[in-house]
Amino acid sequence: MHVKHLTLSNFRNYTTAELPLNSGINLFVGRNGQGKTNLAEAIFYCATLSSHRVSGYLPLIKRETNKAIIRVLAGFDDRENLLELELNSDGANRARVNKSEISRIRDVLGYVNVVIFSPEDLDIVKRDPSNRRAFIDELLIQLTPRLAGVFSDYERVLKQRNTLLRTSKNLPANSPGLSTLDSWDDSLVRIGSEIIANRYDIVQRMIPHLQDAYSAIADEKNDPNISIRTSLLASSLVDTELDSEDAYLQTLDRAEIETLFRNRLASVRSKELERGLTLVGPHRDDLVLFLGPLQAKGYISHGESWSYALALKLASAALLRKASMAGDPILILDDVFAELDSLRRSRLADLVADNEQVIITAAVVEDVPSELRASRFLVLAGTVEGENG
Ligand SMILES: Nc1ncnc2c1ncn2[C@@H]1O[C@H](COP(=O)(O)OP(=O)(O)OP(=O)(O)O)[C@@H](O)[C@H]1O
Ligand SMILES: [Mg+2]
Numbered sequence: 001m002h003v004k005h006l007t008l009s010n011f012r013n014y015t016t017a018e019l020p021l022n023s024g025i026n027l028f029v030g031r032n033g034q035g036k037t038n039l040a041e042a043i044f045y046c047a048t049l050s051s052h053r054v055s056g057y058l059p060l061i062k063r064e065t066n067k068a069i070i071r072v073l074a075g076f077d078d079r080e081n082l083l084e085l086e087l088n089s090d091g092a093n094r095a096r097v098n099k100s101e102i103s104r105i106r107d108v109l110g111y112v113n114v115v116i117f118s119p120e121d122l123d124i125v126k127r128d129p130s131n132r133r134a135f136i137d138e139l140l141i142q143l144t145p146r147l148a149g150v151f152s153d154y155e156r157v158l159k160q161r162n163t164l165l166r167t168s169k170n171l172p173a174n175s176p177g178l179s180t181l182d183s184w185d186d187s188l189v190r191i192g193s194e195i196i197a198n199r200y201d202i203v204q205r206m207i208p209h210l211q212d213a214y215s216a217i218a219d220e221k222n223d224p225n226i227s228i229r230t231s232l233l234a235s236s237l238v239d240t241e242l243d244s245e246d247a248y249l250q251t252l253d254r255a256e257i258e259t260l261f262r263n264r265l266a267s268v269r270s271k272e273l274e275r276g277l278t279l280v281g282p283h284r285d286d287l288v289l290f291l292g293p294l295q296a297k298g299y300i301s302h303g304e305s306w307s308y309a310l311a312l313k314l315a316s317a318a319l320l321r322k323a324s325m326a327g328d329p330i331l332i333l334d335d336v337f338a339e340l341d342s343l344r345r346s347r348l349a350d351l352v353a354d355n356e357q358v359i360i361t362a363a364v365v366e367d368v369p370s371e372l373r374a375s376r377f378l379v380l381a382g383t384v385e386g387e388n389g
Contacts, residue, residue, distance in 0.1 A: 002021070002357035003330060004020070006039070006073075007019070007071035009067075010065040011038065011062060013381070017382075017383070025375055026357070026359045026360065028359070028361045029379065030363065032363055036334070037361060040118075043072060043114060046070055049105065049106060049148075052118055057093070068087040070083075070084070070087075071085075074112045082098050083111055095107070107145075109142070112330065113142050113326070114331075115317040115332070116313075117332065119339055121310070124312060125297065125308045126297060132289070136202060136203070139316050143202070150191060153191050161181070161185075165278065166276035171273060189265065192261060193257040195282040196249070196257050196285065197253075197254050209318040210225075210311050211224060212318075213310070214311040217344060217351065218311070218344075223290075224291050226288065228285060228287060229248055229286045230249045231281060233264070289308065291304060306339065332358075332359045349371055352372075
């Protein structure tokens with residue numbers, strides 16, 4: 001699939017923009033702070049209802065205005081979909097698909113698939129579990145838009161359960177006043193297990209693509225692998241970097257996961273009451289990224305981390321391509337070439353060049369391999385111009 005046209009109104013530093021895009025390569029060049037990443041972010045937002053650099057949508061609305069509009073015309077073969085998002089600082093956000101208003105904004109998900117590569121991807125490899133959960137959950141939602149509802153249900157249950165735990169702080173674990181907690185436990189286990197099973201499944205499907213992508217992008221021969229370290233297993237509470245294998249989830253069987261979850265909740269209940277916090281569930285799990293025998297985080301080099309991050313994104317693209325009836329996902333490379341050495345630059349260029357649409361941003365055009373320099377746009381202070389007029 002590809003974006004045929006992008007319209008922005010009061011989005012970030014754009015007052016208005018009308019931007020026809022091509023299939024194939026689209027390269028946006030401009031000095032720092034002119035609005036290149038903002039374009040990438042607008043397209044990504046339509047695909048995921050999230051930004052690759054901030055949480056929440058208020059920063060996307062142009063300063064001193066109260067309504068941003070992103071309109072994307074996406075095409076595949078001879079079919080087209082027109083998506084329109086209206087982000088409001090003072091009221092509810094709204095969405096239209098092919099000019100009809102949709103009642104839940106998240107129903108806009110699934111029309112456009114995007115994989116974005118950006119310097120922030122290093123955080124997936126190097127930083128906190130929350131970065132890795134966000135990575136896998138966003139991919140899950142693109143693959144199965146229905147899960148957006150499951151994630152938001154889980155958030156809600158978690159919040160309410162935490163509130164209850166805080167207000168029940170001094171009650172003993174077997175107090176009759178805790179019967180409401182039991183029913184929140186049921187919801188937590190049911191919804192949480194669905195998330196955990198889906199994560200496990202996607203990780204298993206991703207691993208072979210990750211291994212292919214890593215060997216295509218990296219110089220060294222080395223085997224990447226992913227395990228899910230889960231709060232459902234007791235040994236995961238022993239918080240060391242080099243934890244033993246029995247903290248890793250080994251099943252996607254829902255009934256089995258639910259049993260683990262329920263047992264674990266029962267055994268940590270008094271601790272939860274003490275802390276006023278839900279200690280078990282997908283919100284406490286992590287993807288452990290391995291390179292050969294070592295955990296990526298804390299052990300592998302900066303260059304290897306880049307290869308790993310790129311490989312995770314290439315693997316995501318492969319999964320989306322396989323699952324979609326609308327062809328390739330749109331690939332957005334936001335400012336990545338400047339960060340890569342010449343070997344990784346040219347390998348990445350080879351790996352993405354044939355994708356149906358690739359959107360690239362760069363401050364310095366020479367950083368972008370020459371085969372990706374077709375169809376150039378100049379970005380200057382919230383305006384975009386095709387280089388040929
Ligand atoms: N809500 C907003 N309202 C107005 N301006 C904004 C808003 N959010 C961001 N900006 C401005 O948009 C400008 C362009 O940002 P963007 O991140 O797109 O730059 P860029 O071209 O990608 O630069 P770089 O090459 O440094 O990555 C910034 O100067 C920023 O101050
Ligand atoms: Mg940028």
